[in-house]
Amino acid sequence: MHFLGRFFHPRKKIEFFGLYDQDDNLVYPIESIFYPNKTGNPYNFNHLHPVLCVEPTKIIGIGKNYKSHVKEFNAEIPSEPVIFLKASNTIIGPEEKIILPNDVGQIDYEGEIAVVIKKEVEKISEEKALDYVLGYTCANDITARDLQKKDGQWTRSKSFRTFCPVGPWILPADIYPKYQNLTLKTYVNDKPVQSTKASSMIFSIPYIVSFVSRIMTLYPGDIILTGTPSGVGPLKSNYKIAVEIEEIGTLINRTGSETKGIKTQTFATKDA
Numbered sequence: 001m002h003f004l005g006r007f008f009h010p011r012k013k014i015e016f017f018g019l020y021d022q023d024d025n026l027v028y029p030i031e032s033i034f035y036p037n038k039t040g041n042p043y044n045f046n047h048l049h050p051v052l053c054v055e056p057t058k059i060i061g062i063g064k065n066y067k068s069h070v071k072e073f074n075a076e077i078p079s080e081p082v083i084f085l086k087a088s089n090t091i092i093g094p095e096e097k098i099i100l101p102n103d104v105g106q107i108d109y110e111g112e113i114a115v116v117i118k119k120e121v122e123k124i125s126e127e128k129a130l131d132y133v134l135g136y137t138c139a140n141d142i143t144a145r146d147l148q149k150k151d152g153q154w155t156r157s158k159s160f161r162t163f164c165p166v167g168p169w170i171l172p173a174d175i176y177p178k179y180q181n182l183t184l185k186t187y188v189n190d191k192p193v194q195s196t197k198a199s200s201m202i203f204s205i206p207y208i209v210s211f212v213s214r215i216m217t218l219y220p221g222d223i224i225l226t227g228t229p230s231g232v233g234p235l236k237s238n239y240k241i242a243v244e245i246e247e248i249g250t251l252i253n254r255t256g257s258e259t260k261g262i263k264t265q266t267f268a269t270k271d272a
């Protein structure tokens with residue numbers, strides 16, 4: 001199995017795109033995740049840290065895509081995908097801190113399978129959609145739950161800085177055609193809280209990519225979050241959240257409080 005990512009070498013103080021060959025425990029420098037031609041000698045994986053490898057122009061979320069999660073919110077099963085936009089400033093990589101903004105009420109984790117777009121596409125059929133998918137990675141669709149309920153639409157609740165951890169690297173779609181087998185698990189402080197398979201989605205990955213592409217142009221690096229299963233819950237400061245896709249790896253992030261140096265917007269939530 002091999003993966004596409006971006007890696008930091010702490011001793012050499014260099015960062016580079018890499019093809020991670022898990023069997024040989026080596027990472028080959030490559031031109032980019034979109035052009036994975038090898039450009040140099042490999043590094044021992046043990047000497048490297050994965051970092052954020054993708055800069056999306058937009059992040060599209062799918063709401064209510066697992067029956068178990070729809071039930072947990074007493075909502076109705078949607079007849080077509082429910083989509084929302086999450087601001088691109090939310091993106092962070094493995095081990096980066098999730099900043100919990102003050103005064104927004106409850107903030108939840110949502111472990112998800114993320115789809116990374118490979119090339120520009122519009123109005124693609126479901127049959128051809130996977131040709132435009134670079135691959136899959138782990139994501140956490142952090143949500144200010146009280147604001148989501150208060151607003152009725154979701155932009156504000158989904159868009160605070162650091163609210164979209166992704167990584168640690170990308171499983172290329174072309175080497176893993178059986179995307180339905182992807183197995184997602186979320187752990188909070190090492191306790192298992194969510195578990196599902198991609199085959200339990202109400203709308204499949206190719207269907208979602210096709211559906212979104214009929215609305216907006218998708219660009220290389222754009223991310224589609226495919227929805228969360230049941231088991232979402234609140235975060236507090238100094239929590240460790242791990243989103244694991246068995247076939248890919250584990251995305252680990254910790255939460256921190258907003259401090260004077262790191263200012264995000266604050267809002268009153270009195271009537272939330």
Ligand code: MG
Pocket residue numbers: 061062063110112141225227228
């Ligand atoms: Mg979500």
